[in-house]
Amino acid sequence: QKEVEQNSGPLSVPEGAIASLNCTYSDRGSQSFFWYRQYSGKSPELIMFIYSNGDKEDGRFTAQLNKASQYVSLLIRDSQPSDSATYLCAVGQNQAGTALIFGKGTTLSVSS
Amino acid sequence: NAGVTQTPKFRILKIGQSMTLQCTQDMNHNYMYWYRQDPGMGLKLIYYSVGAGITDKGEVPNGYNVSRSTTEDFPLRLELAAPSQTSVYFCASSHGTDNEQFFGPGTRLTVL
Numbered sequence: 001q002k003e004v005e006q007n008s009g010p011l012s013v014p015e016g017a018i019a020s021l022n023c024t025y026s027d028r029g030s031q032s033f034f035w036y037r038q039y040s041g042k043s044p045e046l047i048m049f050i051y052s053n054g055d056k057e058d059g060r061f062t063a064q065l066n067k068a069s070q071y072v073s074l075l076i077r078d079s080q081p082s083d084s085a086t087y088l089c090a091v092g093q094n095q096a097g098t099a100l101i102f103g104k105g106t107t108l109s110v111s112s
Numbered sequence: 113n114a115g116v117t118q119t120p121k122f123r124i125l126k127i128g129q130s131m132t133l134q135c136t137q138d139m140n141h142n143y144m145y146w147y148r149q150d151p152g153m154g155l156k157l158i159y160y161s162v163g164a165g166i167t168d169k170g171e172v173p174n175g176y177n178v179s180r181s182t183t184e185d186f187p188l189r190l191e192l193a194a195p196s197q198t199s200v201y202f203c204a205s206s207h208g209t210d211n212e213q214f215f216g217p218g219t220r221l222t223v224l
Contacts, residue, residue: 032210043202043215044155088154092210097162099145099170100206100213104154 002027004091006103015112019076023089023103026070032092033065033072034100039085047087048074079110113138116216118203124222125193133188133219135203143206144186145213146170146178148199155202161186162209193223 003026013019021035032051036044050056050063050072062075072091076083089103119134137144142163147155157170161180175197177189186205190197200220204213 034212043218045215046212049212090213094210096209097168098209099143099157099160100210102155 002091002093002101004089004101004103006087006089006106008104009107010109011106012109012111013079015079015081015110017079017110019079019083019108019110021074021076021087021089021106021108023072023074023091024070025072025089025091025101027091027093027101028067028070029094030067030070030091031094033063034090034092035061035063035072035074036088036090036102037085038088038105044088076108079108081110081112084108084110115139116203116205116214118201118216118219120219121217122220124224125190126224127193127195129193130189130191131193133190133201133203133221135186135188135216136184137186137203137205137214137216138184139205139207139214140183141205141207141214142183143208143211143213144180145204145206146176146186146188147202147204148172148197149202149218150199158188158201190221195223197221198223 048063086105090100145160146158159178203216
């Protein structure tokens with residue numbers, strides 16, 4: 001059974017700090033990785049995707065991928081109270097006709 | 113583009129009743145998905161479809177049925193509703209297997 005693991009949290013950081021969210025996956029053949037943000041009572045929305053080893057930056061967000069360690073992370077710099085949400089990691093199975101596998105999510109709380 | 117739309121937004125069912133949750137996308141995506149999300153939990157895949165006329169079971173298909181007669185529509189049918197089906201249901205679509213999934217706003221269902 002292919003799995004995506006996340007620490008459920010809550011992860012609490014003060015405003016302005018760096019929040020680090022982590023995700024591990026079991027399928028070594030996975031090639032595509034996604035981070036979604038879900039506010040309470042709302043649907044998930046895509047923040048970042050990453051396909052290659054290394055870092056990918058978009059504004060205050062950086063996704064990091066290490067395929068050898070089967071590990072993907074999301075860093076949020078200068079965290080704001082509006083970043084308080086649940087962050088879902090999703091991994092592609094690199095096999096036609098399959099769906100992304102979602103982790104259970106990590107809840108982030110940013111205090112002002 | 114409206115993206116992914118779902119109706120109804122809210123519904124209360126009595127045990128044993130049936131209903132259909134509607135999902136429509138206008139992005140010409142081949143792949144469509146149904147998830148359920150229980151309070152404080154992650155997304156669980158119910159059914160998905162890789163194109164019109166093709167559907168596959170996900171992690172939790174029991175008690176549900178789907179059909180895909182057109183590219184745009186992917187309705188989810190609940191037969192003989194049970195309290196265990198109380199949840200928030202999200203429909204999503206994507207261009208392909210390992211592509212970003214776009215989510216609808218969700219349907220909050222309560223079975224009493």
